[in-house]
Every structure is written in structure tokens, then in C-alpha cells.
Amino acid sequence: MLSLLVSLGLLGLAAVDPVGIAVMPLLLTQADGIRRSVWFLIGSALGITALGVVFAIGAGHVMLRVTKDFPWLEPGIEIACGVIFAGFGLYLWWQRRRGEQGPEVSDSLRRRLDLPLGSLFGFGVILVILQSLLDVVFIVAMVNVGAKNLPVFEVVVAVLVYATAALAVQIAIVAAYAWAGPERRARVADTVTAWLDRYGQLAAIVAAIGVGAVLVASGVSALNGGPSLG
Numbered sequence: 001m002l003s004l005l006v007s008l009g010l011l012g013l014a015a016v017d018p019v020g021i022a023v024m025p026l027l028l029t030q031a032d033g034i035r036r037s038v039w040f041l042i043g044s045a046l047g048i049t050a051l052g053v054v055f056a057i058g059a060g061h062v063m064l065r066v067t068k069d070f071p072w073l074e075p076g077i078e079i080a081c082g083v084i085f086a087g088f089g090l091y092l093w094w095q096r097r098r099g100e101q102g103p104e105v106s107d108s109l110r111r112r113l114d115l116p117l118g119s120l121f122g123f124g125v126i127l128v129i130l131q132s133l134l135d136v137v138f139i140v141a142m143v144n145v146g147a148k149n150l151p152v153f154e155v156v157v158a159v160l161v162y163a164t165a166a167l168a169v170q171i172a173i174v175a176a177y178a179w180a181g182p183e184r185r186a187r188v189a190d191t192v193t194a195w196l197d198r199y200g201q202l203a204a205i206v207a208a209i210g211v212g213a214v215l216v217a218s219g220v221s222a223l224n225g226g227p228s229l230g
Contacts, residue, residue: 004148005161008141012165014214015137016207018200019109020044020128024173025189026113037174039117043124044170045163051129052142052159059146074147078219081136086212092205137211138162 027037066073112123132138145158164171173192180188221227 008158008162009165011137011141012162014207014211015135015166016204018204021169022196024170025192028177029189034178036120039121040124041170043121044128044167047125047128048132048163049159051132053155055142056145056155059143075219075222077143078140078215081140082212082215085136086209089205089208096201
């Protein structure tokens with residue numbers, strides 16, 4: 001169980017979300033920004049956890065039935081997802097070479113960040129669910145949880161570890177803003193925004209290619225009877 005939790009924490013940290021990170025300074029600089037950011041993060045955490053538990057339990061039932069006949073399936077999924085993720089990183093790199101900007105917060109997303117508190121919470125839930133469904137790191141992590149056929153309580157704990165790690169950067173931004181004090185909070189928000197403008201796309205490229213390579217290596221290792229992220 002411990003090795004699974006460690007691998008889930010690493011996978012969660014690797015699930016870089018430039019849009020989610022970019023949202024934080026926008027929320028924090030609104031009126032009552034810390035409270036609004038916390039509610040948005042709670043919605044995101046609950047969204048990942050609920051989807052992850054459902055996905056892991058469902059995947060667990062499927063994997064339990066098919067892995068006896070197809071033992072290569074789970075590592076095969078890791079390899080396929082790794083190739084997709086690395087390919088996405090190379091696509092971002094190609095865009096960067098052409099001088100195109102990375103993911104930005106759209107005008108429609110900015111408008112939704114002005115929603116009332118309860119609606120903002122719900123928007124956090126919906127946004128993270130949609131992103132997770134397209135995130136190969138999330139899929140691999142939940143398949144690995146499901147393949148262990150754990151009791152429901154342990155599944156919830158495992159998914160919470162992944163969710164906490166996946167939101168770690170956003171949590172750190174809110175914490176730094178809260179602890180900075182009123183006179184330095186604008187500087188913290190500006191620093192995060194400037195860093196994203198300068199390095200956000202590069203960080204996404206490195207993370208995508210790196211995680212893709214790790215997933216492929218893990219899958220190949222598992223096929224050969226060696227250690228893997230699962």
C-alpha cells in the first residue's frame with residue numbers, strides 16, 4: 001500500500017495543470033480572494049476524489065476480470081498513455097518553437113471566476129472533472145488503484161493522496177498569498193503570473209515529456225517482471 005501511495009503522490013505532482021495554476025492569482029486578487037480560492041480548491045479536490053473513486057472501483061472490477069487472461073493489459077495502458085503524454089509534450093515544444101503561447105485563461109473562464117461562492121465551488125468540481133477525464137496521468141493512476149482491488153476506504157485514501165498532490169501547486173500559491181500579509185499579497189500574485197508567462201509552457205513541456213518517459217519505462221519494466229508505478 002505504501003509503494004502505491006508514493007507512486008500516486010508522484011503521479012499527482014506530475015499532473016501539471018497550467019490553467020488551474022493560472023486561475024489562482026485571478027481568484028486571489030478578487031474581493032475576499034482567499035476565501036473564494038479555498039472554496040474553488042475544495043470543489044476541485046472533491047471533484048477529483050469523487051471521479052477517482054468511481055473510476056478506480058470501476059476499473060478495478062474490469063481489471064480483475066481481464067488481467068488473468070491478459071496480464072500485459074495494465075502495463076500496456078501505461079505505455080500507451082506514456083506515448084500520448086510525451087507526444088503532447090513534443091507538440092507543446094513545437095508550438096513554443098513557432099512562438100505560439102501556451103494555455104491561457106480564456107475570457108469565458110474569467111467570467112466564471114466571478115460567480116457567487118457556491119457556484120464557484122461547483123465550477124471547480126466541473127472544471128477538474130473535465131480536465132481529469134482528458135488527463136492520461138489521472139487515468140493511469142486510477143487504473144493502478146483499481147487493479148489492486150482494495151477496500152473502498154483504502155481506495156478513498158489513495159485517491160485523496162493523488163488529489164492532494166495534483167493540487168499541491170495551487171494550494172502552495174494560496175498559502176503563500178495568505179501568509180504574505182496584505183502589503184505583499186499583490187507582489188505574490190504578480191510573481192506567480194510573471195513566472196507562468198515566462199516558464200509555464202516550458203514547465204508543461206518538461207513535465208509531459210518526462211512523465212511520458214516514466215510511464216513508458218514503468219510499463220516496459222512491468223512487462224519484463226520488474227518494478228512499476230503500479
